[in-house]
Amino acid sequence: LxxxxxxxxxxxxxxxxxxxxxxxxxxxxxxxxxxxxxxxxxxxxxxxxxxxxxxxxxxxxxxxxxxxxxxxxxxxxxxxxxxxxxxxxxxxxxxxxxxxxxxxxxxxxxxxxxxxxxxxxxxxxxxxxxxxxxxxxxxxxxxxxxxxNDPVRYAGMTAVAATAAANPTDPNGISVYTRISSASDHDVFGVLTRPGFQLVTLVFGDVSTSYSSEKVAVGAMDLQGVVLIAAERRQGFKTSLEYYTHDVSSAGYRSGVSTVLNAANGEHFRNPAIGGNKTSHTALLVYDYTQPGTGVVTIEGRRVFWSGASSILTSSVAAPSAFNHERSPAVAPYSSDHEGWLVAWAASDVGSGEIFGRKVFPSGAAHSLVDILQPATGSIYRQVRVAGGHGRFVTTFRSVPTGIGIISLRARRFDWPDGGSVTQKQLRTISGGSLPSNGGLAHDFETNSHWIAAYTVSTGAVSSELRADRLGYTAAVVESRVIDTVSTPFVPSVAFDPRPGNALYEILYAQLNGASNSVLGASYEYPAVAYTKTRFNSGCGSADDDESDPALSGSQFFASRLLTHDNAPAALFFSRLSSALPLDIIGMPGCILSVEPALTLTYPATLNAANEFEVTFPLPDSPLFNVTFYTQWVWTSIGANALGVVVNSGVAHQAQ
The missing domain is CATH 2.60.40 (Immunoglobulin-like)
Incomplete structure (x- = not known):
């Protein structure tokens, strides 16, 4: 300045x-x-x-x-x-x-x-x-x-489905943020929103001059249509913590259930983080806990039920660190199926150290294994985030060299299956230089291959950009978008929302523009061209009855399916080039080969649970595969022609 x-x-x-x-x-x-x-x-x-x-x-x-x-x-x-x-x-x-x-x-x-x-x-x-x-x-x-300035400092948002029996497509979501009323007074607000961040009403607030709500967190219990909000209450030499459950179908202000962990002098419940749940009625709340008298800092947690009741975990998530300081834990935004929650934290924010992780089971018991997600290097790790599911995860973090070097935002892919241990995979750089600051991280449970990382970078003495990067299955950047360039954005949060009518990802952030300080929402959708499939030439089978996934670069499990067949062997042709080669000469009159034969890969198909022939293959994120490619189904059909083989029409896909 x-x-x-x-x-x-x-x-x-x-x-x-x-x-x-x-x-x-x-x-x-x-x-x-x-x-x-x-x-x-x-x-x-x-x-x-x-x-x-x-x-x-x-x-x-x-x-x-x-x-x-x-x-x-x-x-x-x-x-x-x-x-x-x-x-x-x-x-x-x-x-x-x-x-x-x-x-x-x-x-x-x-x-x-x-x-x-x-x-x-x-x-x-x-x-x-x-x-x-x-x-x-x-x-x-x-x-x-x-x-x-007088900014909104922290923000979190979630989008949830309401109770399935009542209204499975309820589009309501919750956005939570803090606003600085003075240097020692931060107030927290939670607003109900519709798709496109249309404001419905204020449903949660904590406005007080006797304490400061600096840090907030929010998560969702999708099965019940309930969200969980947590907010600090910093007051002198103690920090209490409120957590509050709210039914998103209700527009009533503070109509949910509130519980306050009242701190004694010298006791602190700080840096809350919440892991939601897609298939159960429970969320996980974790926080840095400072014991009164001793000053020892551990990471503790509790399960919070949709009713507002809670139970403390049977053991600490993390023992005191070597430096005995707060570590600002992160939790994967959702637990998938019944695998529990993944908690991550940096060993130190004052020196080099590892990023650790630990699973917490739905029962409230912590996994016996505290594993290393990111090894120690010559850098300090800060602003740790983690997201994923079905054993596949990414952690993002700010890497600050202890000596000469460049501050960067990095991502580590790792697998952690149920009952197993961590397998560290690729380490990627999302942004190097420009003083990146980490924000939210969300995982696509449908492709099970993509993550959105939201963060800010400095573009000048008093200006910044808010960016959202799509990461592929090895955590390489597939696509980078600038969400805001006009003003100074802070504290981006991102949530994955696959419900019909809603944006696939929703980003919440604070904007400083010198005249007014606002909380804004932005939508992120995958490129439309990836969903476009163009048929060409004509098939000679009983029906052109095949379908395929969107051609999203970075998808490890791109799939094409043949729906109508004779339960006879089938395969999928794949090529980077198209063709229009008549096959009459080999006993397939009226059939056309739509892929270049000299540059074609053949994938044998297998039957899936729906009795469809299916082929799955990756669209790499590194090196980036973002080109047009062509597919064509071929299968055995005895009596259809002299060769007993037929093909469908060709399909052109644009990977993005």
């Missing part, structure tokens, strides 16, 4: 608390600290701004107003204001809002918030907490303004 702050004073009454000669500096990738005796000045770099805090660890031996002052160096023009509790806006040459120095709040050890006044004279910002308020606070005390 074209904006610099230099602290000139932190004082209570006439007592100066900052002594430059005694300052100690501490630096990591996203945090910078000055330690001035019992005042710590810190800067945390986030996607939505720079959070500046001043922590005063104990009560000074004096009375008076608390005043924090700093010189501002910038080419931007700040709005001069007299002391008031409110933001200070800095504008560009056309008067556009560029930077906002947010309203300052002091938060004491009991979680109480005390508004501070802010003043700016053109060169100097002064934050002030009056003496009467300071006298009543419990130390340590945190002064917390936010430098940046």
């Amino acid at each position: 074209p904006f610099a702050w230099k602290t000139t004073s932190v004082r209570v009454g006439a007592l100066e608390l900052v002594v430059d000669s005694a300052s100690e500096r501490r630096v990591d990738d996203f945090r910078f600290e000055y330690r001035h005796g019992f005042v710590t000045e810190a800067y945390d770099v986030r996607a939505d701004g720079v959070e500046q805090t001043f922590v005063i660890v104990r009560r000074p031996d004096t009375t008076g107003d608390l005043v924090v002052a700093g010189e501002i160096r910038t080419e931007l023009v700040g709005d001069r204001i007299e002391p008031t509790h409110g933001p200070i806006v800095f504008r560009g040459p056309k008067g556009e809002r560029i930077v906002e120095y947010g309203s300052a709040t002091a938060i004491d050890a009991r979680g109480r918030a005390f508004p501070m006044t802010s003043a700016f004279d053109g060169d100097r910002i002064e934050l002030r907490l009056e003496a009467d308020a300071l006298a009543s606070v419990s130390f340590p005390l945190v002064v917390d303004p936010l430098i940046g």
Whole structure:
């Protein structure tokens, strides 16, 4: 940012608390600290701004107003204001809002918030907490303004099917997001939406000035048409957690069941993540748990039922890490069939380490095996996501080199079948450079070969792009789309939704454009050309009765099926070139070979459960197969002609 702050004073009454000669500096990738005796000045770099805090660890031996002052160096023009509790806006040459120095709040050890006044004279910002308020606070005390816009920070969305017996095509979905009301107050909202992100109504909210709902999560129990929402309640030195179940057929505000895990002082339930379920009435809620008194951090979880009842898991998902810090676990968005849920987390966010995974069974028991999804390298792994099903998974993560190198967004394909262990497969780079930030990850349960990764990249000093990449069966990028370029998008979330009438994937994200900050939805469909199949030439069989899957590049299980046959041997011709070669000369009058014979592969067919002849083969994602190809069915039909063999017409497919 074209904006610099230099602290000139932190004082209570006439007592100066900052002594430059005694300052100690501490630096990591996203945090910078000055330690001035019992005042710590810190800067945390986030996607939505720079959070500046001043922590005063104990009560000074004096009375008076608390005043924090700093010189501002910038080419931007700040709005001069007299002391008031409110933001200070800095504008560009056309008067556009560029930077906002947010309203300052002091938060004491009991979680109480005390508004501070802010003043700016053109060169100097002064934050002030009056003496009467300071006298009543419990130390340590945190002064917390936010430098940046007023964004929506976290978002999650899901699209679910309602109860099958009542309305199997109910199109309702839930979008959940948090909005920053002040630097210490994040409020959470959940809205019911129809296809195309048509807003129905607000069905969930948690608006309070006594705690901050910074992190949210959402998941679905499709069989019951119920969603599960989880939201933090950060309050001073403790973090409680609310989880709430809601029937998507209901437009009633908070008409579901709410439960709050109330934290004691020093206890934290943070970084919730939810795994939904397509075939059962249960979801999995996991979170970082900090034990009061000891400060030990584990990953814990509980099953939550559609009724709102819950049961804690029989054991921890993850024991304390070597660094004993929060690890922000991820859960695959859905459990497929009855295989349970997959939880993933990085071993460390301060040094190199592995990405681990563990399965949680539908019974609530954790798998005895904690396996490695991504080995340790010379990088720090952050922003871990995981998605998949039927034993086939992808984990995406932000890879930050510990030394010289490029920050990248990467994907690891791995298999983890029921009762087995992890088989690591391909490691791919989704985006290298441009400071990528990982968002959502969704899996296509129908092709069982594709994933959509939503993420942001930096395109300039104050601009970004939101992208959605389709990954194929080896996690290579098949297609990359830019979803938003005009404004600054953040926190993308993505959900897979195969219901008729709905977009196949739905993406939720926050937009900052300097004038208004919005939550937006975007749809993602596979290319229409992949669904187009063009017949050519004519067949000589009893009927041109065959069908095939969409020609989606990166599909491992592209299938073509012959529906009408004589239960006699059949095969599928495949070629990159077409032809129109009459076959009369070999005893097949009226039959035409529609594929180039010199460049044809022949796939013997097998009967599937529906008594259809079927051939399955991959359309590779690396090297990318995105060309036109041709197929033609051939099968035995005794008596149809002299050779006893017939063919259908040719079919042209465009792989995309």
